[in-house]
Amino acid sequence: MATDRPVKRKRRGSGVAGQGGDGFLRSRTDPRSERRFEPKASxxxxxxxxxxxxxxxxxxxxxxxxxxxxxxxxxxxxxxxxxxxxxxxxxxxxxxGQWSMKPIRVGDAGVAIENAPGEIERIGWNDVTRLLLTDAALTVQGSGTAIAIPLRTHLPAASRVLAEARSRVPAHLTDIKEGALPPPDDAAGEVRPLEPPQVAGLRCKVTDKLIAFEADARLCGRCGELYHKEGVPPRCATCEAPLR
Ligand SMILES: [Zn+2]
Incomplete structure (x- = not known):
C-alpha cells in the first residue's frame, strides 16, 4: 500500500557525489527495512x-x-x-531434539538471527561469502561466521533469503538451482524499519578513507557496502550495482 510522504525521499547528500543518476547509492539515513520471521513450531x-x-x-x-x-x-x-x-x-x-527456534531477519541489512532477546547476530550482504542449500537448511556464510536457517521451521524465511541473495549477491549462490526453494510469500514475515547503520569510525571500501562523520557515509543500496562520499566508485566494488 502506498503512503503519502510529505518529504521526498533523499537519495544522496547535497550533490557531492556527482550529479544525476539513479543508481543504488544511498545515504546513511535513507529508509531501510527488513522482514522478521518467527519459527513455525514443528x-x-x-x-x-x-x-x-x-x-x-x-x-x-x-x-x-x-x-x-x-x-x-x-x-x-x-x-x-x-x-x-x-x-x-x-x-x-x-x-x-530440535532446539533451533530463533527468529530470522532478512532485508536491507542482510541476514540476522536472534540468539536471545536483544542479541542479534547479523551478516551483511556485503560480508556474505557463500550460500549453501541442503535438505535440512539454507546456510549463509560470512567471513568467520555462518547462519543456518532450518527449512523445517523457517521455510518462508529461507525462501526470502534465497530470493534476496539472488538479486543482491548472485555471484555467491551459483551452485543453487533456480526454484530450489518455493518463491517468497509477500504475506510471510513482519516488515520492520531498520535503524540507520553505525558507520562512524569505519573505512571506505575503495579508498580506505576513515569515515569520521556519519554524514560522509554512502551505502550501496543493494549489498550495503560502505563508501566515503568522496570515494564512491561508478559501480559497487562488492556487488557491481551501478552507484552513479
Ligand atoms: Zn553493492
Whole structure:
C-alpha cells in the first residue's frame, strides 16, 4: 500500500557525489527495512519439549523414591530405574531434539538471527561469502561466521533469503538451482524499519578513507557496502550495482 510522504525521499547528500543518476547509492539515513520471521513450531519441536518435560517429571519421581521416602520405607525398588530412564530420555531429547527456534531477519541489512532477546547476530550482504542449500537448511556464510536457517521451521524465511541473495549477491549462490526453494510469500514475515547503520569510525571500501562523520557515509543500496562520499566508485566494488 502506498503512503503519502510529505518529504521526498533523499537519495544522496547535497550533490557531492556527482550529479544525476539513479543508481543504488544511498545515504546513511535513507529508509531501510527488513522482514522478521518467527519459527513455525514443528512436530519435532513439540516432541522435544514433551520428552524433556517427561524426563524432568521422572527424574523428580526417581529422586523422591530413592532418597526422600523416609527412614523406615527406604528407597523404592523402581527408583533407580526411573532415574536412569529419565537421564536417557532427557539426554536423547537434548541430543536429537530440535532446539533451533530463533527468529530470522532478512532485508536491507542482510541476514540476522536472534540468539536471545536483544542479541542479534547479523551478516551483511556485503560480508556474505557463500550460500549453501541442503535438505535440512539454507546456510549463509560470512567471513568467520555462518547462519543456518532450518527449512523445517523457517521455510518462508529461507525462501526470502534465497530470493534476496539472488538479486543482491548472485555471484555467491551459483551452485543453487533456480526454484530450489518455493518463491517468497509477500504475506510471510513482519516488515520492520531498520535503524540507520553505525558507520562512524569505519573505512571506505575503495579508498580506505576513515569515515569520521556519519554524514560522509554512502551505502550501496543493494549489498550495503560502505563508501566515503568522496570515494564512491561508478559501480559497487562488492556487488557491481551501478552507484552513479
Ligand atoms: Zn553493492
Amino acid at each position: 512436530v519435532a519441536h513439540v516432541l522435544t519439549w514433551l520428552g524433556m518435560s517427561v524426563a524432568a517429571l521422572l527424574a523428580g519421581a526417581g529422586v523422591y523414591g530413592q532418597w526422600f521416602r523416609g527412614e523406615e520405607a527406604g528407597g523404592h525398588p523402581y527408583a533407580p530405574y526411573l532415574l536412569l530412564f529419565a537421564v536417557l530420555l532427557g539426554g536423547a531429547s537434548a541430543l536429537f
